[in-house]
Amino acid sequence: PTWLGVMGGGQLGRMFVHAAQMMGFKVAVLEPAKDCPAGHAADHLICAGYGDEQALGELAGQCVAVTTEFENVPAQSMARLADHCFVAPNAACVSVAQSRIEEKRFFTDNAQASGVLPAPHKTIASLQDIEDIADDLLPGILKTVRMGYDGKGQVRVKTREDVRAAFEKMGNVTCLLEKMLPLAYEVSVLAARGHNGASVVYPIAENVHRDGILFTTTVPGPNVTAECARKAQDAALVLIERLGYVGVLCIEFFVLQDGSLVVNEMAPRPHNSGHYTIDACVTSQFAQQARAMARLPLGDVRQHSPAVMLNILGDVWFEGEGNAAREPAWDAVLALPGANLHLYGKDDPRRGRKMGHVTFVAPTLAEAQDSLRQACAILGIPL
């Protein structure tokens, strides 16, 4: 059998394992936590730190290709693996996506070609940088340069005094101040590029966040205009090409109240907003990643049904009376038209923790949205 490898043992790794196994691959996962979603599904779990030389050697020796499902795996480790096997995406691409500063620079340097700019921003590394903030960058959001996700490592700031306090609270680590933009809605685009340079782009997704965490993804998005879709998809294709990227890449955009498009950030891997592709597209984002890694032709990205994805957070285990966790009514959710439930095999639900998702597919978007509303009522999620 042909083996593929994944750095990281979370739910993205788990869904990758399932997709790759369906195609006949064996999958090895490298992850420090023994009890992890991808580890339970994998054919082989290498339980070690992401920087462990011996473990990296074992993974690269066993697999024809390795990818990452966790965007903060040290880029250095990806480079080490590349000495022995094919690595997609490569260390340089992963490294750009790991730093908000490098990511913004990449977007800015390629704005002419892509047609999109990032939000106005400034690096904050010292008290002097705070003094130097231009008036029109405020109000803004102070974001850590590294390791932020689900809105963690972000503080909303109105004044220079707020920035000073937030900077200190984050331990004076280098941050990025971004101007707060008037968002109309948010979209993301998944693109994939093969080893031979051929690229594909999936239908654009409209995303709603709650408390900094993705809440729903709707495709086709009710607010998305044809022009916005074309612009974002064209930009994604330019950016993936300029990166020389191989594999699945997700790019998030803001659509402002004046209709203009701003590029927010990118994830060098399949993405939560791309989970709809599992149930609604010919080739899921995870099957696409396996194809790119194995240097096979990329798959058809055609969407065959309108879809709405709802993230299932640990919160739904605690709805209703009392504080004790109780299993949600999956039987009622699964009875809804077009429901596909995906649970990640995590056995300790906590508030704000991603436990699974449910995707509703239907002949029309209205029917899918109707099932979504009923699911929220069943699970006690306010809409």
Ligand code: ATP
């Ligand atoms: P993810 O989990 O998607 O990786 P993250 O923690 O990396 O999230 P961002 O995507 O940068 O963070 O921001 C999270 C959310 O905060 C955005 O989806 C958007 O709703 C809001 N946001 C971020 N930056 C801005 C901005 N400059 N103006 C207005 N809203 C913003």
Ligand code: MG
């Ligand atoms: Mg992010």
Ligand code: MG
């Ligand atoms: Mg984001």
